[in-house]
Amino acid sequence: MIKPIIWQKTKLKILDQRRIPLAVDYIICSTCREVAECIGNLSVRGAPAIGSAAAFGLVLGAQELKGFPKEGFNHAFREKASNMLQARPTAVNLSWAVERMLRKYESIKEKDLGELTGGLEEEALTIYKEDIVGNKKIGQIGSSLIPEGAQILTHCNAGALATAGYGTALGVVRWAVGQGKEIHVYVDETRPVLQGARLTAWEMKQEEIPYTLITDNMAGMLMQKGKIDLVIVGADRIAQNGDTANKIGTYSLAVLAKYHDIPFYVAAPSSTFDLTLTSGEEIPIEERDPREVTHVFEQRITPEGCSVFNPSFDVTPAGLISAIITEKGIIENPQKENILSVMQIN
Amino acid sequence: MIKPIIWQKTKLKILDQRRIPLAVDYIICSTCREVAECIGNLSVRGAPAIGSAAAFGLVLGAQELKGFPKEGFNHAFREKASNMLQARPTAVNLSWAVERMLRKYESIKEKDLGELTGGLEEEALTIYKEDIVGNKKIGQIGSSLIPEGAQILTHCNAGALATAGYGTALGVVRWAVGQGKEIHVYVDETRPVLQGARLTAWEMKQEEIPYTLITDNMAGMLMQKGKIDLVIVGADRIAQNGDTANKIGTYSLAVLAKYHDIPFYVAAPSSTFDLTLTSGEEIPIEERDPREVTHVFEQRITPEGCSVFNPSFDVTPAGLISAIITEKGIIENPQKENILSVMQIN
Numbered sequence: 264m265i266k267p268i269i270w271q272k273t274k275l276k277i278l279d280q281r282r283i284p285l286a287v288d289y290i291i292c293s294t295c296r297e298v299a300e301c302i303g304n305l306s307v308r309g310a311p312a313i314g315s316a317a318a319f320g321l322v323l324g325a326q327e328l329k330g331f332p333k334e335g336f337n338h339a340f341r342e343k344a345s346n347m348l349q350a351r352p353t354a355v356n357l358s359w360a361v362e363r364m365l366r367k368y369e370s371i372k373e374k375d376l377g378e379l380t381g382g383l384e385e386e387a388l389t390i391y392k393e394d395i396v397g398n399k400k401i402g403q404i405g406s407s408l409i410p411e412g413a414q415i416l417t418h419c420n421a422g423a424l425a426t427a428g429y430g431t432a433l434g435v436v437r438w439a440v441g442q443g444k445e446i447h448v449y450v451d452e453t454r455p456v457l458q459g460a461r462l463t464a465w466e467m468k469q470e471e472i473p474y475t476l477i478t479d480n481m482a483g484m485l486m487q488k489g490k491i492d493l494v495i496v497g498a499d500r501i502a503q504n505g506d507t508a509n510k511i512g513t514y515s516l517a518v519l520a521k522y523h524d525i526p527f528y529v530a531a532p533s534s535t536f537d538l539t540l541t542s543g544e545e546i547p548i549e550e551r552d553p554r555e556v557t558h559v560f561e562q563r564i565t566p567e568g569c570s571v572f573n574p575s576f577d578v579t580p581a582g583l584i585s586a587i588i589t590e591k592g593i594i595e596n597p598q599k600e601n602i603l604s605v606m607q608i609n
Numbered sequence: 610m611i612k613p614i615i616w617q618k619t620k621l622k623i624l625d626q627r628r629i630p631l632a633v634d635y636i637i638c639s640t641c642r643e644v645a646e647c648i649g650n651l652s653v654r655g656a657p658a659i660g661s662a663a664a665f666g667l668v669l670g671a672q673e674l675k676g677f678p679k680e681g682f683n684h685a686f687r688e689k690a691s692n693m694l695q696a697r698p699t700a701v702n703l704s705w706a707v708e709r710m711l712r713k714y715e716s717i718k719e720k721d722l723g724e725l726t727g728g729l730e731e732e733a734l735t736i737y738k739e740d741i742v743g744n745k746k747i748g749q750i751g752s753s754l755i756p757e758g759a760q761i762l763t764h765c766n767a768g769a770l771a772t773a774g775y776g777t778a779l780g781v782v783r784w785a786v787g788q789g790k791e792i793h794v795y796v797d798e799t800r801p802v803l804q805g806a807r808l809t810a811w812e813m814k815q816e817e818i819p820y821t822l823i824t825d826n827m828a829g830m831l832m833q834k835g836k837i838d839l840v841i842v843g844a845d846r847i848a849q850n851g852d853t854a855n856k857i858g859t860y861s862l863a864v865l866a867k868y869h870d871i872p873f874y875v876a877a878p879s880s881t882f883d884l885t886l887t888s889g890e891e892i893p894i895e896e897r898d899p900r901e902v903t904h905v906f907e908q909r910i911t912p913e914g915c916s917v918f919n920p921s922f923d924v925t926p927a928g929l930i931s932a933i934i935t936e937k938g939i940i941e942n943p944q945k946e947n948i949l950s951v952m953q954i955n
Contacts, residue, residue, distance in 0.1 A: 284912040449918075452902070452910075454800060454824035460902075460911045468912045476917045478800035478902060480825040480858025484923040487860060512826025514833060515865060522864045556798070556806075556824060559905040564798075565806045566630040566814045571822045572795075577830040 265423040265466060267312050268319065270388065273326060275319045277301045280308060280424055284465045285560075295324030295343045302350040302357070305456065309425020310499045310535055311394050314356030317347050318387035321364045325380045337372065341365070352547040353508055353576045355500040355537040360390055394427035397532045397590035401431055402438030405495075405530055405588035409439040409446065413492045416482060418451040419510035420462035421497025421530065431530040432495045433466060435588060440472055448474040449491065451482060453510060455555040455573065479512050486523040494520045498531035498587075505581025505597030506543025507531075511574055517583035526585040529597075533589050533606055543578035551575050611769040611812060613658050614665065616734065619672060621665045623647045626654060626770055630811045631906075641670030641689045648696040648703070651802065655771020656845045656881055657740050660702030663693050664733035667710045671726045683718065687711070698893040699854055699922045701846040701883040706736055740773035743878045743936035747777055748784030751841075751876055751934035755785040755792065759838045762828060764797040765856035766808035767843025767876065777876040778841045779812060781934060786818055794820040795837065797828060799856060801901040801919065825858050832869040840866045844877035844933075851927025851943030852889025853877075857920055863929035872931040875943075879935050879952055889924035896920050 269276040269289070275298055276289040290306055292298045298320030301307050307316045324343035328336055344361050351357060367386040371379055409415070415436060419425075422433035430437060440446055448467055453459035460476055467474035477485065485491050494516055500508045507513075507529050520527040540546060553571035557563060565571075587594040591608040594601050615622040615635070621644055622635040636652055638644045644666030647653050653662045670689035674682055690707050697703060713732040717725055755761070761782060765771075768779035776783060786792055794813055799805035806822055813820035823831065831837050840862055846854045853859075853875050866873040886892060899917035903909060911917075933940040937954040940947050 285909070451826075452800065454798070454826060457910055460915075464915050465912045468915070474916065476902060476911060476915050478825070478857070478919075480797075480800060480861055481918065481920065481923075483861030483864055484857065484920065485918075487923070511824070511830065515826055515829030515861065518829055518865055518868050519861060522868065556822060559910060560908050562906050562908045563631070564803055564905060565822060566811045569806075569810050569814070569822050570820060572827065572831075573824075574827065574830065577827075577833070 264428055265469065266428055267307055267424045268316050270319050270391070275316065275323060277307045277316065278424070279306045280462060281305055283461050293323060294327055295320045295347065298323060299347050299350040308458070309420060310354035310356040310497065311426040311431065311532055312424070313351065313354050314360035314534060315391045315394055315427045317350070317357050318360045318364050318390045320347055321361065322380060322384045322387050325383050329376055340368065351549060353499045353549045356534050359534045363390065391427045394532065395429050398426050398429035398431060398434040399438070400590035401530050401532065401588055402429065402434035404593060405435035405528070406439040406442060408493070408526070408528060408586065408588070408593070409435060409444060410492065411444050413444070414447045414449065414490055416449045416451065416485070416491045416494045416516070417463060418459065418496050418513055418516055419453045420458040420466070422463055422466045424462050424466060425497060431497045431532065433463065435495055435530050436472065437470070446472065448472060449485060450474050450476045451479045451512065452476060453512065454479060458510070482516055483519050486519055486525055491525055493526045493528060495528045495530055498529050498535050499576055500546050501529070501531060501536045501587065502540040502543050502546060503538050503602065504542050504599050505584060505587065505602055507579045507581070507584060508543060508546045508548065508576045509579065511577050514577040514579045517579040521583050527583060528586055528588060529584055530588040533591055536602065536606060538606065543580065546578055549575045610774055611815065612774055613653055613770045614662050616665050616737065621662065621669060623653045623662065624770070625652045626808060627651055629807050639669060640673055641666045641693065644669060645693050645696040654804070655766060656700035656702040656843065657772040657777065657878055658770070659697065659700050660706035660880060661737045661740055661773045663696070663703050664706045664710050664736045666693055667707065668726060668730045668733050671729050675722055686714065697895060699845045699895045702880050705880045709736065737773045740878065741775050744772050744775035744777060744780040745784070746936035747876050747878065747934055748775065748780035750936070750939060751781035751874070752785040752788060754839070754872070754874060754932070754934070754939070755781060755790060756838065757790050759790070760793045760795065760836055762795045762797065762831070762837045762840045762862070763809060764805065764842050764859055764862055765799045766804040766812070768809055768812045770808050770812060771843060777843045777878065779809065781841055781876050782818065783816070792818065794818060795831060796820050796822045797825045797858065798822060799858065800825055804856070828862055829865050832865055832871055837871055839872045839874060841874045841876055844875050844881050845922055846892050847875070847877060847882045847933065848886040848889050848892060849884050849948065850888050850945050851930060851933065851948055853925045853927070853930060854889060854892045854894065854922045855925065857923050860923040860925045863925040867929050873929060874932055874934060875930055876934040879937055882948065882952060884952065889926065892924055894920050894922050
């Protein structure tokens with residue numbers, strides 16, 4: 264199985280997704296700051312994967328404070344947590360994981376360092392394992408929406424690489440393929456960072472799931488020609504009313520799907536819901552380095568000094584989403600009432 | 610002024626648009642076949658530019674036949690014309706120009722070689738000059754649709770580089786800027802060949818027209834945020850009913866514009882209309898080398914052996930087009946009757 268992160272007691276190995284598929288190398292992080300850097304520079308990306316990585320990062324953070332005077336420990340650990348929160352703004356799984364680690368920390372902070380770091384490590388491992396279990400549940404539940412012979416369009420990478428290891432949108436695809444369904448996946452290349460061309464294509468190839476790569480602007484034509492039966496994507500943050508932030512380009516796909524009367528599904532664990540936000544307008548949207556647009560790997564593709572707009576995410580209003588698939592069940596007609604009722608399931 | 614092709618009596622210099630903006634070099638063609646190759650490999654692209662280049666290519670073709678026995682000349686020249694027609698399938702300006710050159714040839718074929726090549730050269734120069742005059746007329750006519758302060762989205766390159774030298778969609782922008790209107794152009798990068806990132810951004814920079822480059826999948830978000838006042842694109846072939854083939858991704862933009870109630874304009878000379886086709890379904894759509902998708906310049910961006918779909922164009926139904934701007938006038942509500950009535954204007 265593809266493992267985007269590997270925990271090794273005092274180290275977190277992070278698969279460097281910036282280089283895939285040209286190279287498959289792990290970065291070895293032994294500090295909390297190194298993990299935060301890997302999140303910031305996209306070595307590890309995908310909302311659930313960011314959450315798991317951040318949790319392990321805080322275990323490293325606590326380990327780093329070995330020998331720290333008791334009175335300063337609390338402040339120093341919270342500062343590390345606060346720095347981790349700054350690594351990226353949009354995916355709520357980051358703050359969800361950090362806050363969960365802080366709650367654990369609160370409950371055991373009076374213990375000695377060995378017990379404290381052990382307790383934090385246990386919590387991080389739980390977050391990690393729960394994500395894989397949750398992903399498989401999403402796959403199992405969501406596969407009921409995938410007809411035999413489906414031609415599926417996906418955007419970005421919501422696969423094993425974006426999670427602890429199975430995938431949300433691609434988890435649904437994996438499960439349906441595992442059931443023996445004949446499926447064909449159209450993969451949006453997903454500019455500027457090319458998570459589709461580099462990561463999703465690589466995952467599909469590894470697992471021998473039939474796929475065809477397209478540029479993002481070909482999706483409309485495929486829908487026009489009747490080649491797409493459904494769209495399924497992941498999510499970075501879902502507000503109380505169902506508005507969903509996901510990789511830039513998701514909103515365009517949702518509009519195109521609506522126009523062509525094609526189901527548009529979001530697959531995400533409950534950790535991606537931010538029930539403190541009333542609507543998607545409150546979701547912070549990260550803008551990243553123009554170089555992501557002006558360069559592909561090291562190759563410049565624009566005139567020098569080219570002016571660029573580079574938002575990493577957009578927000579799809581709930582009205583364009585046919586259903587949100589979670590590990591707790593499928594939320595059809597995603598709106599506040601329906602979301603809250605599914606989120607209350609334990 | 611930017612000159613995509615330069616005629617030099619016995620040579621056609623073609624600006625190698627594959628390398629822009631990394632290098633600005635001309636390819637020197639002295640045979641008809643070399644011109645056809647430049648059209649096929651995208652050194653020269655853009656429907657009107659292809660038409661002009663093909664016309665000059667046939668002048669070179671006639672010159673090559675110097676000393677050819679009279680009885681074989683006709684067959685050999687027509688074979689060159691036929692080969693030129695195969696260079697690319699979608700843009701009708703190619704066959705329009707070749708057929709116009711063949712009509713000229715028919716009318717003077719009994720003359721001696723000097724007069725024959727001179728007559729063909731005159732016709733090619735007329736096609737070339739008419740295109741520039743027509744583009745400026747399109748600019749002048751179309752600028753009435755551009756409000757002061759407009760934020761304009763364009764796709765691909767329908768500028769000087771795509772024509773004999775002024776531009777269709779960007780001709781409208783140029784004219785409006787020349788009138789003193791404050792305009793901002795959002796430039797779709799236009800994967801896979803990046804005509805927006807490489808060519809349109811380069812033209813905007815050269816002429817100091819304010820612009821912002823985006824990836825193709827950002828257009829929807831900008832419309833959602835109210836940042837786009839109108840969309841204007843070129844065309845490769847327009848059927849009798851107004852259905853328009855243009856660069857892949859145009860259809861998606863037209864759907865997005867309709868959804869957001871934003872005007873969607875096509876700017877094209879009358880040479881781009883193919884009145885022999887009743888609808889866009891009859892327009893042949895070129896599929897190109899998967900390498901255009903799997904590589905950017907020489908850099909591979911996908912797993913090896915990645916399966917790819919790479920159509921170069923899509924067809925936007927007339928119902929999504931607010932108006933077609935031609936050198937003969939603006940065709941609002943483009944449908945057969947309205948198109949034929951404007952096309953009949955001399």
